[in-house]
Amino acid sequence: MDSFLTTHLPQLTRSRIKQLISDGLVSSSSGKPVKPGQKIRGDETFEVSLPEARPIEALPEDIPLNVLYEDSDIIVIDKPAGMVVHPAAGHFQGTLVNALLFHCKDLSGIGGMLRPGIVHRLDKGTSGVMLATKNDQSHNAMAKQFKSHSISRKYRALIYGQIASSGTVDLPLGRNPNDRKKIAVINGGREAVTHWKLLASYQGLSLVELTLETGRTHQIRVHLSH
Known part of the structure; x- marks a missing residue:
């Protein structure tokens, strides 16, 4: 039966059809x-x-948070390296959103069920300050400030090699056409601007401070590779 249905319903996997049969959802004439x-x-x-598909929803998890500031509108967190910001394919647990849902009574719903309260992001491997919003009014206000650059973001990175005392990288970024999981400099990609300042250098390593005008995925890593 499952083999017959798999042949005639190629959009469904055989295991999915077996489950539908087991659930009594396949009937004869x-x-x-x-x-x-x-x-x-x-x-x-x-x-x-x-059956009607159920929307995936992030669930609260009791994960410790290093809270730097909190009031009735926003919460500011020191995100550790290794923590994913919001649930996505392969990471539906242990994210910052899961922790925030447990810690906070309310979060802004503008980001949807998987990104409640999230106004900006940090890469999984990046540690640093993150701001989340508890209601839609504060979310809109913070998003407006990020867009107008009235909120500045500074990062520090330790990199291999020598670098000039200061400079700017202005190169558009997008998905690598040969590997969609990677970000690369792409003609016609989204605008991305990174400013850097050298803080110290020692034995082939450079400590730099970076200021971003834009917030593209993996922007710092890709720009510093150029």
């Missing part, structure tokens, strides 16, 4: 649910009922 090993006759029709 008589209206009776079919059985996994049921033989097929030539004059039968079958009806497959697909």
Whole structure:
């Protein structure tokens, strides 16, 4: 039965069809649910009922947070390196959003069910200050300030090699056409501007302070590689 349905319903995997049969969601023309090993006759029709997809929702988790500031509108966190900001494919638990949902009674809903309260992001491997909002009014206000650059963001990075005392990288970024999981400098990509200032150098290493005009994914890593 499952082999027959897999052939005629290529949009569904065999394991998915087996689950639908087990759940009683596949019935014959008589209206009776079919059985996994049921033989097929030539004059039968079958009806497959697909359950309505449930939206994925982030769940609260009791994860310790280093709270730098908090009031009724916003919360400011020191995000550790290794923590993903919001749930996504492969990371539905242990994220900053999961921790915030446990810590805060309310978060702004503008970011949707997977990004409540999130106004900006930091890469998984980056540690630093993150601001989250507790209501839609504060979310809109903070988003406006990030967009107008009235909120400045400074980062420090330790890099290999020698670098000039200061400078700017203005190169557009986008998905690497050869590997969609990677970000690269792409003609026609989104504008990305990074300013740097050398703080110290020692034995082939340079400590730099970076100021971003834009906040693209992996912007610092890609720009510093150029």
